[in-house]
Amino acid sequence: MIVVKLIASPIPGLCIAGENKFLGTVRPNMHKASLTALSAGLVERLDESGVHCELEIVDMQIGDVQFTKYGILDYENLVIEKHRVGIPFENIKLKIVESDIIGLSANFTHSRKIITDLASYCKVIKKNIILIIGGADATSNPLYYLKYGADIIVKGEGEITFQLLIERIHFKKDFESVPNIVYKSKSGKIKVNRINYLKQQFNIEKMNPPNLDIVDLSKYTDTGEGKPPISITPPFISVETSRGCFHSCSFCTTPQMKGRYRYMKENNINKHFEYFKSKGINTILFQEDNILSRIWRKKNSDYFFNNGRKELIDIFKIARNMEFNWEFTNGLELGLFENNGIIDDELIHYMFWNKKDNRNIKGCYRASIPLENLTKSNILLFRKLKPFDSMKTIIKILSELNLEMLSFNLIIGRPQDDEITLRKTFLKCLEIKELFAHYGNNTQIYFNIYNLALIPGTIDSIKFQNLLAFDLEKDPEVITFYLGCLRTGNFSPLEITQARGTLVQKLNDNSLIKDYDNTFNLTHKRFYNLFK
Ligand code: B12
Ligand code: SF4
Numbered sequence: 393m394i395v396v397k398l399i400a401s402p403i404p405g406l407c408i409a410g411e412n413k414f415l416g417t418v419r420p421n422m423h424k425a426s427l428t429a430l431s432a433g434l435v436e437r438l439d440e441s442g443v444h445c446e447l448e449i450v451d452m453q454i455g456d457v458q459f460t461k462y463g464i465l466d467y468e469n470l471v472i473e474k475h476r477v478g479i480p481f482e483n484i485k486l487k488i489v490e491s492d493i494i495g496l497s498a499n500f501t502h503s504r505k506i507i508t509d510l511a512s513y514c515k516v517i518k519k520n521i522i523l524i525i526g527g528a529d530a531t532s533n534p535l536y537y538l539k540y541g542a543d544i545i546v547k548g549e550g551e552i553t554f555q556l557l558i559e560r561i562h563f564k565k566d567f568e569s570v571p572n573i574v575y576k577s578k579s580g581k582i583k584v585n586r587i588n589y590l591k592q593q594f595n596i597e598k599m600n601p602p603n604l605d606i607v608d609l610s611k612y613t614d615t616g617e618g619k620p621p622i623s624i625t626p627p628f629i630s631v632e633t634s635r636g637c638f639h640s641c642s643f644c645t646t647p648q649m650k651g652r653y654r655y656m657k658e659n660n661i662n663k664h665f666e667y668f669k670s671k672g673i674n675t676i677l678f679q680e681d682n683i684l685s686r687i688w689r690k691k692n693s694d695y696f697f698n699n700g701r702k703e704l705i706d707i708f709k710i711a712r713n714m715e716f717n718w719e720f721t722n723g724l725e726l727g728l729f730e731n732n733g734i735i736d737d738e739l740i741h742y743m744f745w746n747k748k749d750n751r752n753i754k755g756c757y758r759a760s761i762p763l764e765n766l767t768k769s770n771i772l773l774f775r776k777l778k779p780f781d782s783m784k785t786i787i788k789i790l791s792e793l794n795l796e797m798l799s800f801n802l803i804i805g806r807p808q809d810d811e812i813t814l815r816k817t818f819l820k821c822l823e824i825k826e827l828f829a830h831y832g833n834n835t836q837i838y839f840n841i842y843n844l845a846l847i848p849g850t851i852d853s854i855k856f857q858n859l860l861a862f863d864l865e866k867d868p869e870v871i872t873f874y875l876g877c878l879r880t881g882n883f884s885p886l887e888i889t890q891a892r893g894t895l896v897q898k899l900n901d902n903s904l905i906k907d908y909d910n911t912f913n914l915t916h917k918r919f920y921n922l923f924k
Contacts, residue, residue, distance in 0.1 A: 460475065
C-alpha cells in the first residue's frame, strides 16, 4: 500500500503593522478544486494498475487556522508584515510521517515561499518522503521549487502524470517514461522529460466529477467573490465544464497552462451535476477559464463548434431543472454575445435565468464581467474585448435581467497607464454606474480594480520583466492584484497601489467593500483629486 496526501498549504496575508485588515483578499474557506480534480477516480484507476493507494486531502487553510508572521516586505516607505494564514506546520507532523508521497499545489506565485518552507519542513520530518508539486506557478518556475525542497514538478494538468508517478514510485521504477515532469535524478542532476501537455491534452469528456467525498464541504463557505445574497447557501464549489481558452491575454496563465479549448458534453455534465446534488450542493460557481469559448467564431463568423451554442444552453437547462443557483465568478467574455451588431439575447437569457420568490432566488444571482481596460486601445491590448460602446450595449441588456449582483473587473498599472488613463477609466466606470441607475432593477454593482500582477509565465512577465521592482524569490507575495509590483515611467508600486485603493473607495460603497473584499485600501489625496 502507498500513502499519498495532497496538501493545500497555508496562504499569505499581508498587512501594515498595527492594522487588523489584510491589504489583499485572503480566502481560506474555498473549495480546493485542483486537489479534488486530481483525486477524482484516482484510487480506482490506481487499483486497476495493481496499486493500493490510501489518499487524503489535507486542507491547511481550514480547521485550527492561525496567523504566523514569517517575514517583512520593504515596500517603499511602508513596512508590510507577511503572515501565514493556516494550520501551523507542526500540527500536520503526523500526517507527514504517515505519507510516502506528498503532493502540493502551487498555483499562486504569492504563496511560493510558504509552499517551499512547508516542503523543507516535510523533508526535515521525513527525509525519504517524495514531494511532488504542480500548479500554475510550479509549471512556469519548476527550478525554483526544485531548488527549495521539491523532488518532482508536474507541468500542466496533473491527473494523468500524478497517477503515473504514483505507479512508478510504488513499483520502484525510474521516471524516464513519465511526460511533463521536471525532477532531480539520483545523481542530483535536473532532468526535463518530454513536455507534451499542450499537444496531448487531458480528455475532458472522460473527466470524473471532482472528488468531494474526501473533503469537509461544510467548511467551503466562501464564493471567492464576496458575500452572496442571503438566500444563497453554502457549501460553494467551483465546477468545470471545460478547460482552456481560444485567447491568449497577456496577463493570464491559461494559454500556457491549459492550452486549446475543450469542453464536456451533456452526458458528462449531467453526471457531474447529479453527483453535486447527491452531496447536498445547491450553489455552483462557474470558475472555468472561458465557458463562452463554446461559441467562438471563425473569421467568416461561422461557429467553430457546430453544436457549441446548443450545448452551452443545455448546461443551463440542466442547472435550472436541477434547481441549482449559480454565479460566474471567473470573468465572462461578454463580447462573444455579439456578432456583426446582433446580440444573442436567447443565450443571454438561458445563462442568466433567475427567478425570485420573496427573498428566495433560483438560477443565476451574480456574474463577473472583465472590462479589463476602458481606453480606446483596449481591443488592441486584449483581443477578447470589444469597443466600449459595444460592451455597453451588452451591459445594458444585463442590467435589465433582474440579476442580484454584477461585478466589473478592471486592470490598472500597465506601463502605458498614466493619470489621464486612470481618470478616463474612472469616468467610464461612472457611465456604467449611471446605466444601472437608469435600468438596473436594483442590481448591486461592484468594481473590482486590479493592479497588473506580473504573473510568471505570462506574455506580460516576459515583456515587462525589466520593470519588476521586486525579487520574486525573496518577495513573491507582491504577485497579487492588490499591490503594485512594477515601477513604470508613470507610477511606483506604492503609487499605483494607492491609485487602486482610491478608485475602489470612490466607485464602491464602504459596506460593499466589506462584503466583497474586506481589505485595507491604501489611498492618497493625489488620487482623490484625480477622481473627483
Ligand atoms: C478559482 C481561482 C481562484 C480562487 C481560489 C481558489 C482556491 N482556493 O484554490 C480565488 C477566487 C480565491 C482566487 C484568488 C486568487 N487568484 Co485565482 N484563480 C482561480 C482559477 C480561475 C481557477 C483555479 C482552479 O480551481 N482551477 C481548476 C483546477 C482543476 O485546475 P488547476 O488548479 O489548474 O489544477 C490542475 C493543475 O494546475 C495541476 N495541479 C494543481 N495543483 C497540483 C498539485 C499536484 C501535486 C499536481 C501533481 C498537479 C497539480 O493539476 C490540476 C488538475 O489538472 C485560476 C485560473 C485557472 N483557470 O486555473 C486562477 C489563478 C489560479 N488565480 C490566480 C491569481 C493570481 C489569484 C490571486 C493572487 C489574485 C488576487 N486576488 O490577488 C488570488 C490569490 C488566491 C489566494 N489563495 O489568496 C492566477 C495564479 C497565477 C500565479 N502564478 O500566481 C491564476 C492561474 C489565474 C491567472 N491570472 O492566470 N483564484
Ligand atoms: S479570455 Fe480569459 S481565460 Fe482566456 S486568455 Fe484571456 S483572461 Fe485567460
